[in-house]
Amino acid sequence: MEMKPVQTLVRMCRQATGVETPTPDYVRRFSDSLGSNLWLYDQQGTVKSKNMLAVVRYCREELEIDHFVIDSLMKCGIGTDDYNAQKHFVDCLSTYAKDSGLHIHLIAHSRKKETEHKQMDKFDIKGASEITDMADNVFTLWRNKGKEEKAQKGKLVGDELDMPDAVLNCDKQRNGDWEGKISLWFVPRALQYVGKNTTRTIDMLSWPFAEE
Numbered sequence: 001m002e003m004k005p006v007q008t009l010v011r012m013c014r015q016a017t018g019v020e021t022p023t024p025d026y027v028r029r030f031s032d033s034l035g036s037n038l039w040l041y042d043q044q045g046t047v048k049s050k051n052m053l054a055v056v057r058y059c060r061e062e063l064e065i066d067h068f069v070i071d072s073l074m075k076c077g078i079g080t081d082d083y084n085a086q087k088h089f090v091d092c093l094s095t096y097a098k099d100s101g102l103h104i105h106l107i108a109h110s111r112k113k114e115t116e117h118k119q120m121d122k123f124d125i126k127g128a129s130e131i132t133d134m135a136d137n138v139f140t141l142w143r144n145k146g147k148e149e150k151a152q153k154g155k156l157v158g159d160e161l162d163m164p165d166a167v168l169n170c171d172k173q174r175n176g177d178w179e180g181k182i183s184l185w186f187v188p189r190a191l192q193y194v195g196k197n198t199t200r201t202i203d204m205l206s207w208p209f210a211e212e
Contacts, residue, residue, distance in 0.1 A: 001047055001075035005040040011191055018201035020189035029205050039063060048077040049089045056093070060102045072107040073127065083128035094134045106131075110140070117146040122171040138172035162197060 016033070017026045041055060052070065059065040070076065070093075078085045090106070097104045108131055110124045119142045122132045132138045143166050150156045164183035173179055184193040190201040 001041075001044055002071045004044060005042050008040060014189075015191050016204045018187075018190045018192060018203045026205070033205060039065065046075050046077050049085070052076050053089075053092055053096070056096060056102070056104065057100075060096075060100050065102065067103045067105065069105045070107065072109060073131070074109060080126065083130075086128040087130040087134075090128075090131050090134050094136075097136075106135070116143075119167060119169070121169060132172065135172065136174040137170070137176075140169045140171055142167045142169065166193060168193075 013022055013027055013030045014020060016030050019026070022030070039059065047055075056068055056070075059068055073086070073089075074080070076089060078089060093104050093106060096102065108125050108127060110120050111126045113120070113124065120140050122138045122140060124140070125131055125138075144164060147156065147160065147163050147165060150160065165186040166184045168182045168184055170179045170181075182195070184195065185197045185199070186193055187201050192201050194201065
């Protein structure tokens with residue numbers, strides 16, 4: 001509900017090909033690779049939480065979807081201070097995911113901090129504590145705004161050049177044995193995050209599994 005489908009597809013195509021302006025052939029290859037494996041819910045704005053739950057069930061039972069992304073919790077018709085409604089919604093998602101085998105990815109925003117330069121964790125997620133309590137996995141993504149500001153002013157020097165552009169933090173993994181942080185570097189032209197500042201972008205259409 002945060003972005004129009006055409007905008008989502010443009011970004012996905014750039015990410016999949018690893019280039020800013022994919023050729024027509026690349027665009028066709030990207031489109032062909034999707035087939036019937038990608039479905040986009042074409043509605044912007046707020047959707048009632050009960051309707052979103054119905055869409056989730058429909059996509060799993062009728063379309064046999066394996067992964068469902070909700071972007072975002074604040075667009076599901078629940079007040080920011082209605083913690084009971086948030087708890088109920090996440091509980092319904094969690095229960096259905098376990099019963100059906102569907103992987104549900106719920107995006108939630110963070111609370112405003114005194115500065116954006118401090119890294120966040122699961123306790124900074126806006127809303128009821130049950131959002132993270134009932135989730136099997138919790139990831140938080142911190143964007144290094146301090147580095148961005150210095151780069152725009154041309155003031156990055158020395159070791160600051162090697163600082164990550166973002167940090168992906170695995171705050172919780174219920175059925176796994178690892179939690180920790182992963183440093184990431186952003187490549188604007190490809191809209192990709194890579195594992196090192198010297199790593200090349202990835203042409204996902206050329207990967208061995210791309211046609212499986």
